[in-house]
Amino acid sequence: MFNEMHWGKKNRMGEIIQPDGRALMLAIDHGYFMGPTRGMEVPSEALAPLLDHADSLMLSPGILGSSVPTSFKGGVVLRASGGNSILDEDMSNEAVILSARQAVNLNASGVAISIYVGAENQHQTLLNLAQTIEDASEYGLPVLGVTAVGKEMKEKSAAKRFLALSCRIAAELGADIVKTYYCEGFEEVVTKTPVPIVIAGGPKLDTYEDILNLCHNALERGAIGVDMGRNIWQSEHPAAIIQGVRGIVHGGLSVKEALDLVNSLADDSTRRKQYFAAHPDDAKVQEKH
Ligand code: R5P
Numbered sequence: 001m002f003n004e005m006h007w008g009k010k011n012r013m014g015e016i017i018q019p020d021g022r023a024l025m026l027a028i029d030h031g032y033f034m035g036p037t038r039g040m041e042v043p044s045e046a047l048a049p050l051l052d053h054a055d056s057l058m059l060s061p062g063i064l065g066s067s068v069p070t071s072f073k074g075g076v077v078l079r080a081s082g083g084n085s086i087l088d089e090d091m092s093n094e095a096v097i098l099s100a101r102q103a104v105n106l107n108a109s110g111v112a113i114s115i116y117v118g119a120e121n122q123h124q125t126l127l128n129l130a131q132t133i134e135d136a137s138e139y140g141l142p143v144l145g146v147t148a149v150g151k152e153m154k155e156k157s158a159a160k161r162f163l164a165l166s167c168r169i170a171a172e173l174g175a176d177i178v179k180t181y182y183c184e185g186f187e188e189v190v191t192k193t194p195v196p197i198v199i200a201g202g203p204k205l206d207t208y209e210d211i212l213n214l215c216h217n218a219l220e221r222g223a224i225g226v227d228m229g230r231n232i233w234q235s236e237h238p239a240a241i242i243q244g245v246r247g248i249v250h251g252g253l254s255v256k257e258a259l260d261l262v263n264s265l266a267d268d269s270t271r272r273k274q275y276f277a278a279h280p281d282d283a284k285v286q287e288k289h
Contacts, residue, residue: 008140013176015075015109016056016142023177023198023225024249026054026242029079029112030229031063034086038282039234041275043067049239049270050232053246058112058144058227061098065106075109077144081128092116092148096128100135110142112179117147117166126173133174144227145175146200159183167193179227182218190222197223201231208241208262212255215248225249238272240265 005013017023028047030037040046044067047057056075057068064076080098084091094114103111113129116122129145136143147166163180170178171193180189182199190197199218205211211231218226226249235241244262247253253261 006140009142012109012140013142016077016177017196017224018055018250020250021224022249024055024246025058025077025198025225025227026050026232027058027200027227027229028063028233029059032060032079032082033084033091038278039230039272045273046233046238050242053239053242056109061106076107077110077112078103078106078108080111080132081113081125090120092119092121092125094121094125094128096132100132100139100141103141104139108141110144111136112144112146114146114148115166115170117169126169129170129175130173142176145170145173145178147178147180149181160185160188164189164192167197171195182214186218187221198225198227199223201226201228204230204234208244209255209259211241212244212248212258215245216255219248236272237266237270239270
């Protein structure tokens with residue numbers, strides 16, 4: 001898939017995309033604009049049971065330094081755009097917050113930049129991606145383009161066109177991998193995007209079966225994997241569901257087989273530790289992101 005790349009970039013891509021062509025990225029970067037997100041209040045503890053099951057982590061430099069053991073052998077994709085918060089009316093006001101040099105210094109496998117197509121600061125966020133791609137090319141550092149979705153994708157029926165537009169723009173600017181959302185007609189989004197696509201999980205779904213179905217459908221329709229967060233670490237049994245997702249991404253499991261696996265692992269030993277009661281405003285946050 002990436003034969004023409006030089007050794008450094010190929011090696012780093014290999015830390016994200018595995019030899020089977022698939023990727024299981026664990027997204028825990030939410031705190032860069034959402035603060036202590038439910039389920040990720042104490043990152044080192046929430047992460048510990050998950051580290052062995054993810055190919056790579058997507059996270060902010062601060063959480064890498066404070067909460068991930070240096071013995072972690074998987075890939076690391078660092079969030080490189082930010083400067084906004086969930087309290088902003090328009091969350092698209094982002095700038096580049098991490099240089100490629102700093103990312104390489106932290107031993108990153110890649111960096112991630114969000115683009116907000118159709119939003120007030122669309123132009124700036126596209127320049128953030130373009131600028132980082134140029135910066136990263138000096139170091140053979142892969143760039144993940146993240147298609148953020150705000151109020152611009154109002155209608156569910158318009159999702160396919162909006163996501164195809166956003167993904168294609170990220171690919172045209174030179175993103176090596178694009179992260180987007182699953183939607184009806186997803187195969188068209190994949191076909192129109194000439195680089196590998198991973199899907200975000202989005203807000204917490206109701207059941208393990210829903211989560212596994214989402215993964216299975218996305219892979220069947222052309223995604224190479226997932227970069228999933230809340231549907232793993234906000235689940236009742238994070239270490240169980242991540243193994244089910246892994247079974248689908250890398251093990252070729254059906255939804256039923258993966259669900260049986262999750263159910264067999266869902267016991268007290270894999271139960272998520274609840275530190276604080278959910279705040280009523282958490283639901284509002286989910287509506288915004
Ligand atoms: C924004 O918060 C991030 O880029 C997340 O990594 C992304 O939304 C994926 O996480 P989730 O599966 O929770 O949607």
